[in-house]
Amino acid sequence: MVANTIKFLLNNELVELANIDPNTTVLQYLREEQFKSGTKEGCASGDCGACTVVLADLDSENDTQLNYKSVNACITFVGNLHGKQLITVEDLKDGAKLHHAQQTIVDNHGTQCGFCTPGFVMSSFALHKHNQKPNRDEVLEALAGNLCRCTGYRSIIEAAITSSEHTEDDSFAKHYQQTVTALNELQKLPTPNLSGNGNNYIAPQNIDELAYELKSEPTSTLVAGGTDLALSVTQNLAVVKKLVYVGNVAELTTIEETDNDIIIGSALPYSDFIDTLHHYYPDLGDMIERIGAKQVRNTGTLGGNVGNASPIGDMPPALIALGATMTLHLDGVERTILVEDFFLDYKKTVLKESEFIKSITIPKPIAGQTLKLYKISKRLDDDISAVLAAFFIETKAEQGGQKVTNVRLAFGGMAGIPKRGPAAESALLGKDLTKETVAQAKVALATDFQPMTDVRATDKYRMTVAQNLIEKCYLELTSAYTSNVIETRVVNN
16 A cells, blocks of 8 residues: 655654655755745755754664654655654754754854854754764764854864753653654555656565566666765756655665674665674774765665765775675565676666665675775865775785785776776785785786776876875785874875
8 A cells, every 4th residue: 555645743743745746855845845944055965064954763673762863955855754753953942942052052152154053053963862972073973064164163063062961851852752652653654655746756665565666667766865866856957757765675774794794785874884894894984984974874875875886986896895795686586796796887787677786795804804995085074086995805924924815906986887906916816915016016007997087086196096005005904004194185186
């Protein structure tokens, strides 16, 4: 059974939407339908954070608990609100009393023109819902996706650091159980559907429903976080005729560990698996913290990053280097392939008509294996890579040296697809990891790739930095590299 509406809580009020174009973003809905102008449009691309709102939904493992997540309203489709609570800056205060996230901005003089302020307030609000006494690093992570062009960040950061552990309960805490009950009731509703302006949206609730939808309408567009897809609507004015939302499909939103593997559902947001990956591969966890901002990682998914097939996606090189596999599903039939075999050409993959990514399996590390990741971008946070280098090296101590017994060198930004450097790998495999073999691998890499020149970097820069990263990896592995060296970034091309 399919209901031709979506239902959600707008702050604490139940809203039922019908006859609205599914291409409508949450930002448009708030400003043009609800006339809530506190949420601002700064970039319409998820970069500036002026549109930040908070979504609360039920914890996947405990339906009596709420998770509060900051998201970019400008690149979130309105259909994604179904079954959640949407919180905006207008309703943070309790009566005449400002919310802690607002009052600390006032107390620390953290606003000037005020345009960006609501976004900072909402990011701080989401942070304090999980951590009432955050440290500076935690605040910087939470606010990295919010830009201010006139106040300066010191006062804003100090405001967000201010503890809320002894403050009075806000209105959301007071209505907590009421919200939990309401969201649990919404979970019992039939599969949501929206139609408007001849466009459609549906949110299947299990993998069989999803497979049926794609089999019935193969031209449908899958959407999870929509952090890239939405740009085609907001920036290029594209119209998506049929959106199929996968965020409600239970089989695609899980994470599972076995003795040897980590299995991540394709529609699970980054923020739900980053800690697990950081535990096993610290470099991978650190790199994920540089994928977009907190708002993007709260909605963006692993399946979306891989399925988008961008040559500058950050996760594919890492997955290729790790020898990760992916499970593809087509009308009840599944197949498993290596992630590196998924990409055929620029934006072309092996996916068949109506087939979709179910999950990605990452092997756990064993003794002697190392994963090193290097993201080269013009700024540290919230930026697109010029080059992403992922090096998986397995060594064995032998006759006073370290013999390379297994190696995978994968790159993004160096070709039309993320791919390995076979010649460079051959220069290392079966040999001692020495300065001489590394020099040979650097030379060999020039035969593996012919990078392009674009706005992010020249072809020569890309090749030079990729070669130098091989040497950097060697120096780090041999403990000849110190932490005092400034992190490599693109400064000038």
